[in-house]
Amino acid sequence: MTTTLLRIATAGSVDDGKSTLVGRLLHDAKAILADSLDDIARTSAERGFGGETPALDLALVTDGLRAEREQGITIDVAYRYFSTANRSFILADCPGHVQYTRNTVTGASTADAAIVLVDARHGVLEQTRRHLGVLSLLRVPQLVVAVNKMDLVDWKEQRFSEIETQILDITAELGIKRTAVIPVSALNGDNIVDASAHSDWYAGPTLLGLLEALEPERGQGTARLDVQYVIRPQGALAPGLDAEQYRDFRGYSGTLADGELSVGDTVQIISNGQPATSTIKSIRNSHGEVTTALAGEAVLVELTGEIDIARGDTIIAGEPEVPVRQIEANICVLSPNKITAGQLVLIKHGTKVARAKVQSLDHVINVVDFSRSAATELQLNDLARITVRSSAALAVDEYQNSRTAGSFLLIDPNSGATLAAGIIEAQNAAA
Template identity: 75%
Template sequence: MTTTLLRIATAGSVDDGKSTLVGRLLHDAKAILADSLDDIARTSAERGFGGADGTLDLALVTDGLRAEREQGITIDVAYRYFSTDKRSFILADCPGHVQYTRNTVTGASTADAAIVLVDARNGVLEQTRRHLGVLALLRVPRLVVAVNKMDLINWDEQAFAAIETEVISLATELGIQATTVIPVSALQGDNVVEPSLSATWYTGPTLLGLLEELEPKLGGGTARLDVQYVIRPQGALAPGLDPEVYRDYRGYAGTLVDGTLNVGDRVQVLSNGQPVASRVKAISTPAGSAQSAQAGEAIVLELETDLDIARGDTIVAGELPTAQREFQANICVLDPVKLTNGQRLLIKHGTKVSAAKLSTIEHVINVADYSQQPADSLELNDLGRITLRSQAGLAIEEYASSRTGGSFLLIDPTTGRTLAAGIIEEKHEAA
């Protein structure tokens, strides 16, 4: 039985019914607490819902901010946690408006799967193409397209088939191979948790049924630990400890972000820009000593060799990525600023922070049609390609193989504000 955690992001054009779909999913999966249901019922009644059939405005499940409720739109990423008998979920409900592209990037950046809504009456719109483009850029492993409001077109099989063909063609063009299209009615609950009695021609899974069976893309690449903290003895010796062991102890704490690491494994460390080798002497976890660790676990490593390792250094099992100071990357601007050629920044890669320079803006990406246009600057919500030069060598990897090794943040060195998030699509020789 599947028990792993699945991270989901949802996206869709304005008024496609995305918040209602998420609300229906949580409601029918019995993942809403009773007091929350009471609050939703009261607010639904204030907005004209309810009556004899007790209809709820299920969009309120995720649209919790007052400004969102007043406008009837979603303006922020709303995170919800829920479980079924088969697995646990973290769901990021992303906004649909074009001016909130940065929120979609944030919500989808860690997703194992993405649900994109399409209104059955309108078909694929420009915003649909925009969201698919962002999801392709972020290499989200699995795409689920929910064709919503099928009840409003009388569950027309031919209309659904036309949308399905267009969506799969578009996803394939973008390099998204794992795509499933499901006809649903979020308002009535058809094919969300329970199969629809109105679409006898559809024999595929329900939305929840599919999500319960999807296998997340766990970190299966090279084991990598970006050192968060170096643990050294402090204070008086505790009773029963060997003074020699206590004095010489040095542990390297962090989260293993890919692969599997075992005691005895050969590792390489990028320290002060230079690779050095050692072997794993011991692994500690919150539960105690362990012989191995999996991706996602917080651990402390001890190495056989006494090395000069500090916060920000990278420990990798196997071959260490070549330290690079200059590279190209795609970024999304997250702050209301203008990024320009020659701008001085800080880059945060893993746990390492280094001074950096935005050498060149190569182009801005029009995610409505995926075209590339020349640009002298990038502003809020823009997606663009740039060349960066870091003062320190970074153990970068391609984002497709390691989300952590292939991603970074750009920070304002004066204010400390996060300006942009970036991903590395292809590496070049070290500069």
Template identity: 50%
Template structure:
């Protein structure tokens, strides 16, 4: 007989994020999804029922299953990203319930950065609003391959097909122009449970899948072995024992692709070359390793390698650059301005940098570019040009979500300023540059 553990190990994993404006019913949808899929423990449901009664509500408020912070429960809004893990016989899920309030859009970037699917909620009474467009833009920028438009509160508009169709057309046209590859629109009532887990008896005009059915069947692939191999070094291992006096290994997680013993490789940003002589996975020698395995790699040559260096096959090694042109989502309260000194964190490497120019800011209403805005404020999406103190081996974000992304950080207090997605046009560095002086930022 097949055990539950064996069945779950054979199912695929889907990471998805939810987003929507305040009071669109996002937390209620997540709660309904967990409740109706039998993914809520009895004591959790009892706690929700007790909290609901204490607030004078007759039925359990399923939104309380995800709004876990005390401030969230008191204000009735989602503030933090709440991660939930659940499973059905067909698939395992990691759900990131992200905030809807415009003040916390930065947290949606966190929740959607690793998602294969995003569920964007719209209140059927309000239709597509600015925050809906912002969430669609973030999903597009983060290259989320599947987007579900959940038109919620259909019970409050009489389950009218025309209302749903108009919202679906507007959102689909907008998201398609952003470049979202796949959009699925589903009419739901999270409060009543229509089309969340079970098909609705009130919308016989809709013949598509329920939310859960779509989540269970949408095609996902975690195969990164077809991508160019990238291995950011996290740690240099030199035990110096009598048994292994000359052991020097480079530990980290393979970001993409596969590494093989015998592969000629280049270490970036230095440009030094060598050959992989051994790969250790969990202390066991292997001939091949692939993403996202954590391994230790040994090379034929004694090269100066430190945390933050990138090992890649010589034939497909990325070019290094000090001139980074990228799209960023600004997440800090303080504005980002030209001339600002920042730290740029790319994989395991952090370097000094200066914001040289902000060429444009995205206007969400019509997707036009506002030229030379002078600054980016919280939740703005715009293009920036950054010069780094040291060359970086950046890929295009379109090719790799891992090695094409970076963070801009405030060097004074470590606050994250912006999440960046490198563009396709990077200016190669002419030659490796010397590190910037500790006191100066003029590079």
């Protein structure tokens, strides 16, 4: 029985029933508090949902903002946390509108799996292709396509098979290797948590059953720690340390990304100074001193020798890596401020922030068909390939190897606003 955390993103075209599906999933998994159910019931009654037979409008579970409820649409990423007996989940409910592509990128960037809804009546739409394209660019490991509103096509197996074939053809073309397609009715709860009596021709798992069985693909790369704080002795003597140890102690804290780190491991330190090597002397987590730390753990490590390390530096296990200054990346523009070639920005990679320059706008990506076109400027929601040059050496990796080492933000140096999020496709170690 697995108890690991699974991060899920949801996406779908407008009116595919995505919010209803999320609400049904949480409701049938008994993950909605009683007072929230009362609020949903009251709002549903006020809207006359269900007609003469009052029912719960489960779309309200995720449309938590009053403005969104009044418009009847989802306009931002809504995060929900829930657990079953087998697993804990973080669910990012992304908007379906094309003008909110940036929100889909935000919600899917850390997802272990993504649920994409398709209306059984309409099949695969342009926005469906757009979402599949974004998920492909972000290399989300597992894709689940829920063919919703099967009750409105009389649960016809032939209609489901047509959509399933089309989805599998598209995902194969995009290089998405793990795709599951499930027939559902979010409104009625068919194949969400419990198997449907209307789809005896379907032998696969329910949506929740599949999500509980998935194994997240994370933490397999080289262990790396982006230093967030340098811990030095302050105040009273720390428990477990004698006076000499306390005086000489210097620890480096952060969240371990990828792999595992053990006492005795040889590590490389990437900083603004010359690269240095050291050995892990001790590791501490929230439970105390340990011999090994795993990806995702917040840790405090102590190294042998005296090395100048500061916030923004990176501690990497294994073979020495060459820090780089120039990278090629796919970005999604998150700000209404335009991005142009030659623009000066700040680049945030891990905990390091450095001055940088947008060297070139290589092309804009149309994620519906993956065609490319030239551009002189990038606008909100654009997806594009650019080349960036940093003033400081960065301990990067390609996104396909490490989501943490392969991602970054571009920031406006004047306002501090986030301009774009990027994933690294190639790197250049040349000065």
